Amino acid sequence: MSPDDPRSDGGDAAVDPGGDASPPTFEPLSVDAAGDLIEDVVDNVERVIVGKREAVEHIVVAVLAGGHVLLEDVPGTGKTMLARSVATSVDASFRRVQFTPDLLPADVTGVNVYNQKTQEFEFQPGPVFANVVLADEINRAPPKTQSALLEAMEERQVTVDGDTRPLPEPFAVIATQNDVETGRTYELPMAEIDRFAKKLRLGYPESDQEAEIIGRTAGHHPIEELAPVTDGHALRRARETVAEVRLGEPVRNYISRLAEYTRNHAQLGVSPRGSIALARTAQVRALLAGREYVTPDDVQAEAPTVLSHRIRPRTGSETGDDVVSAALSSVAVE
Amino acid sequence: MSTRGAGPDAGSDAGREPGRLARLLAPDQAWSLREALARPAMLGFALLTASYLRVLVHVTDVVGGTGALVAEVVVVLLVGAALASRVDARTALLGTGAVLVGGLLGYYSAIPASQRALIDLGVVLRDLFALLSGLSVFRLIQAEIWALAVLPAPLFGSWLLALRGEFPLSAAVGGSALGLFVLTGDAGFLTTLTGVVGAALAVALGELAPRRALAARWDTVVLVLTLMVVLSTTVSLVPGGDARPMLAGTGQPTLEGNVVANGDSVGIVGAIRLSPEVRFTVQSEREGYWRVGAYDRYTGGSWVRTGEARAYDGSLDPPPGGSITVEQTITAETTLNSMPALWKPVGVSGNVERATQVTAENGLRAVASISPGESYSVTSRRPVYTRRDLREAGTDYPAPIRERYLGLPDSTPDRVGERTAAIADRANATTPYGTAVAVEQYLESTKSYSLNVERPRGNVADAFLFEMDAGYCTYYATTMAVMLRTQGIPARMATGYTPGERVGEDEWVVRGLNAHAWVEVYFPETGWVTFDPTPSAAREETSESRVSQAREAGESGVDTGRSGSGEWTPTPAPTPEPTEGQDSTNGSTETPDLADIAEGRRTAAPGDVGTFSPGGSENDGDPSLPTPEEVGYGLVILLGGVAAGRRIGLDTRLYRFVWLRYQPRTDPVADVERAYDRVETLLxxxxxxxxxxxxxxxxxxxxxxTDSRVRTVxxxxxxxxxxxxxxxxxxxxxxxxxxALVAASTPLLGRLR
Incomplete structure (x- = not known):
């Protein structure tokens, strides 16, 4: 298996995750085992996050597809808790970065600090060196800081003072964006938004669910009792399984026709990167359904969260969601 | 422009000025003959052109020869092909007009100088109007020159336009040529239909030029064409003319209507019936054939009288030889459109005198019809001759007679002449008279009399002589006249009435069923002499049985006050003779039995033919093969059915039905996919x-x-x-x-399973 193995070429970059010449290879899990793994993680997260199974599924799917998630919502809807639960469930390291207007790129990536004892510079890794990184209120940091994180997301490595350091694997960024305070924010450019595999909204819980949340958090917060259900090793094996999920020609054509439709019906349509992300997440979705091949159902399930944020509609009254649902109802499946 | 008028530009301007003509004549580089000919609409153009060419070929065949016409067609086609890359539609139309005017000028200059003196613009216009209102082209004396003069214009125009891809215009030009022949009555039904279908095809295929459009619309085109064919063969909106519906009705024409309508032509038809109605009564000193008219031009399927009738101016020339005068008074019992009289009329008196016309062959014609009860008197000079006169008459025919009464279609088979010569030889006939008698005798003895015959294809005389066993007077007369003409003997077909029922010493009652056709042969010094090749006994038996049948059935108009009451017996002599004592046509003393000349052909003694019963079918014995028309018609309907089926989606339904039930196995993936497609179709x-x-x-x-089988599939x-x-x-x-799912959903088969 060469470092340029096309199977690892799906998500974001063709960069070797380990950064070594001979990466460790992982035995793929069986389809059923991979599906169970996803189910287990989702079930586990649900013990903390009430009534958001769909959103949880999306996040887990994105992580398994090697992508990052942008959560857009009002404060206090459980974004941080969700990210932490996911990280805990997969037994991965979790770091949280609160983005503020005065946050510097080095605060994210890390800095070289001169060590008086050794008379050398030592690298102090930033919060980005974790398996799951929660980038809170990413739109409040200045563009330079934003792009430092986004570069890390894309490249899966960090370069400080000329030294390139790989990020751990798995690596997933869950960024949140607060859309209530539009003042003093730096809106993410389309080019950077495109790097998120999915953009989700959590939304307020239903009133009965909210009552349950209040009940659960009355004593000890459930997150403190949450135990991992899998580990990074199994996760990487599951990723190998994802890469082996069959993506037949009819589905490939379907995805490309959907992308073409958005290009013809919006000011800015879905980029090829978006199509690739859609295919990758559909592969994970197929595993969730216990199949070793992707069907158009998987594509239709993934398209709204994967494509919407990449589209700039023609009119102000239209949204990316509208364009995607128009595409889904207009493009024929094979 | 004004600023560029002088200087170096002047040269290029000057070069541009004559450019208009040069541009007109510059070849269009994008145009190619091969491409133009490969257009599917060319098929329509070919059909349309073939339809009116067919008429013209027929005309020239009858009156001269087709060689000149064919040469002209080739020249026009070549010139058109050479010019096509250089002209646009407008120029082509202008050129067509120029060619037409030139052709007509040529025609009028070809008319003999003696006649040209009479022609002025009024005559030209009247001729044109006459043609458009049903005057057959055959009636033009110079029909061949007319055909050669008129043809180039439409052919040139429609050919150029078709080559340029202007199919609607091309069809319009070709269609007007065909329309002219429809109006003159020379285009038969099939010809007209072919032309119309061709025009429709040319327009449809020309307008659906991109092949994809054609592939999508072929069923509509076929359906429209089929409807055209079917409707035009079953419904007639334009009565009259030759182009009557092929399959319309079962009503046969009456013999009288066909033969003695005294039009300018007699078309030879198939089965025919007899009308027992009394037409007129005659008071005359002598009996004879009450002659109505004669026809000189034989077209192979009809007889046409050429030339124009003139007004009666008080008297007519008597026959060249000796003659006796006969006075007749004819009283119409029903409306008469003709003026029957003994040959040869020399004078008319009575109310109708002013309305009388003299036809080109010196017969009488009434301009207005004669109402019942009205009567007129005719003085006839009946030729008197002896057999010796006729035998010794020689062959010194006057030029006008030779020109007019010897012509035959070019396409007349040689075997007609050969057979006639053989018959004459066998009878040792050396004179025209001997030949005429031999032919008359031969036809009388070898053919049966029947009104119920199928119209033969092609040349009627040839068919009657060689292929048919039976026919009626038109067939006998036509055949005899043609046979004589092959031997250089001037002959024509005459029509009129047989004497009818004699009800008194000098009185005859004539019915519709007395209508008859016979032959007149010209003898120098004597004039026209009547020959009747129809077996008279059989004919009269047929007529009498029709009269008694009509009487039994109580049909009106069968009798006058005096007829049928047996006041005068016996009924007329079997064969009326032109002169007393000169038993010229019925005598068999000089002619040996000729029946054996017809090799292998069933001979019928005159007595045998009386078995005919009106309305019965003579030829129901052998199952006949369908005619080409029937086959073509069937094919058209079949094609139309297919197109209609496609229009209403029958083909896809049929395909679906089979597709749903029959699954050939290929590879597993394809099999499963197909199985699911079937289930989904069901769902x-x-x-x-x-x-x-x-x-x-x-x-x-x-x-x-919820069906688990559906989910499984x-x-x-x-x-x-x-x-x-x-x-x-x-x-x-x-x-x-x-x-299993398909079987369960099939109403009947599913239960049988």
């Missing part, structure tokens, strides 16, 4: 079709498909289609489930 019929944007799972959920399909994974077992399972 679509039962519930609704899957929307294009619907996934299989979403569709099955939406229509609440769908699951196998998804695995095969998207996972590329199917083995023989999966294929078997899917196909079996699909078969």
């Amino acid at each position: 679509a019929a039962k519930n609704r079709p899957r929307r294009p944007n619907e996934t299989v799972g979403a569709y099955l959920d939406a229509i609440r498909a 769908a699951a196998l399909y998804e695995r095969a289609h998207h996972g590329g994974d199917a083995d023989e077992a999966a294929a078997d399972e899917a196909v079996d489930a699909a078969d």
Whole structure:
């Protein structure tokens, strides 16, 4: 298996995750085992996050597809808790970065600090060196800081003072964006938004669910009792399984026709990167359904969260969601 | 322009000025003959052109020869092909007009100088109007020159326009040529239909030029054409003319209507019936054939009288030889359109005198019809001659007679002349008279009399002589006249009435069924002499049985006050003779038995032919093969049915029916996919079709498909289609489930299973 193995070429970059010449290879899990793994993680997260199974599924799917998630919502809807639960469930390291207007790129990536004892510079890794990184209120940091994180997301490595350091694997960024305070924010450019595999909204819980949340958090917060259900090793094996999920020609054509439709019906349509992300997440979705091949159902399930944020509609009254649902109802499946 | 008028530019301006003509004549580089000819609409053009060329070929065949016409067609086609790259539609139309004017000028300059003196603009216009109102082209004396003069214009115009791809204009030009012949009555039904279908095809194929449009619309085109054919063969909106519906009605024409309508032509038709109505009564000193008219030009399928009738100016020339005067008074019993009289009339008196016309062959014609009860008197000079006179008459025919009464279509088979010569030889006939008697005798003895015959194809005389066993007077007379003409003996077909029922010493009652056709042969010094090759005994028996049948049935108008009461017996002599004691046509003393000349042909003694009964069928014995028309008609209807079926989606239904029930096995993946397609087709019929944007799972959920077989097939399909994974077992399972589902949904078969 060469470092340029096309199977690892799906998500974001063709960069070797380990950064070594001979990466460790992982035995793929069986389809059923991979599906169970996803189910287990989702079930586990649900013990903390009430009534958001769909959103949880999306996040887990994105992580398994090697992508990052942008959560857009009002404060206090459980974004941080969700990210932490996911990280805990997969037994991965979790770091949280609160983005503020005065946050510097080095605060994210890390800095070289001169060590008086050794008379050398030592690298102090930033919060980005974790398996799951929660980038809170990413739109409040200045563009330079934003792009430092986004570069890390894309490249899966960090370069400080000329030294390139790989990020751990798995690596997933869950960024949140607060859309209530539009003042003093730096809106993410389309080019950077495109790097998120999915953009989700959590939304307020239903009133009965909210009552349950209040009940659960009355004593000890459930997150403190949450135990991992899998580990990074199994996760990487599951990723190998994802890469082996069959993506037949009819589905490939379907995805490309959907992308073409958005290009013809919006000011800015879905980029090829978006199509690739859609295919990758559909592969994970197929595993969730216990199949070793992707069907158009998987594509239709993934398209709204994967494509919407990449589209700039023609009119102000239209949204990316509208364009995607128009595409889904207009493009024929094979 | 003004600023560029002088200087170096002046040269280029000068070069541009004559450019208009140069541009007109510059070849269009984008145009290619090969491409133009490969257009499917050319088929329509060819059909349309063939239809009116057919008429013109027939005309020239009858009156001269087709050689000049064919040469002209070739020249026009070549010139057109050479010019096509250089002209546009407007120039082509202008050129067509110029060629037409030139052709007509040529025609009038070809008319003999003696006649040209009479022609002025009024005559030209009247001729044109006459042609458009049904004057057959055959009636033009210079029909051949007319054909050669008129043809180039439409052919040149429509050919150029077709080559330029202007098919609607081309069809308009060609169609007006065909329309002219429809109006003159020279284009028969099939010819007209061919031309109209050709024009429609040319327009349809020309306008649906991109082949894809044609592929999508062929059924509409075929359906419209079929409707044209079927409707025009079954419905007639334009009565009259030759172009009457091919399959219309069962009503046969009456013999009288066909033969003695005294039009300018007599078309030879098939089966015919007899009208027992009394037409007129004659008071005359002598009996004879009450002659109505004669025809000089034989077209192979009809007789035409050429030349114009003139007004009666008080008297007519008597026959060249000796003659006796006969006075007749004819009283119409029903409306008469003709003026029957003994040959040869020399004077008319009575109310109708002013309305009398003299036809080109010196017969009488009434301009207005004669009402019942009205009467007129005719003085005739009946030729008197002896057999010796006729035998010694010689062959010194006057030039006008030779020119007019010897012509035959070029296409007349040689065997007619050969057979006639053989008959004359066998009878040792050396004179025209001997030949005429031999031919008359031969026809009388070898052919049976029957009114119920099928109109032969092609040349009627040839067909009657060699292929038919029976016919009626028109066939006998036509054949005899043609046979004589092959021997250089001037002959023509005459029509009129037989004497009829004699009801008194000098009185005859003439009915419709007395209508008759016979032959007149010209003898120098004597004039026209009547010969009747029709077996008279059989004919009269037929007539009498029709009269008694009509009397029994109580039909009106069968009798006058005096007829049928037996006041005068006996009924007329079997064969009326022109002169007393000169038993010229009935005598068999000089002619040996000629029946054996007709090799292998059934001979019928005159007595044998009386078995005919009116309305009965003579030839119902042998199952006849369908005619080419019937086959073509059947094919058209079949094609139309196919097109109509396609229009209403029958073909897709049929295909679906078979497709749903029969699944050939190929590879497992394809088998599973096909099995699912079948199931989905079933579900679509039962519930609704899957929307294009619907996934299989979403569709099955939406229509609440709970049948486990459906789910099984769908699951196998998804695995095969998207996972590329199917083995023989999966294929078997899917196909079996699909078969079971299809069988269960088929109302009858499902229960039988």
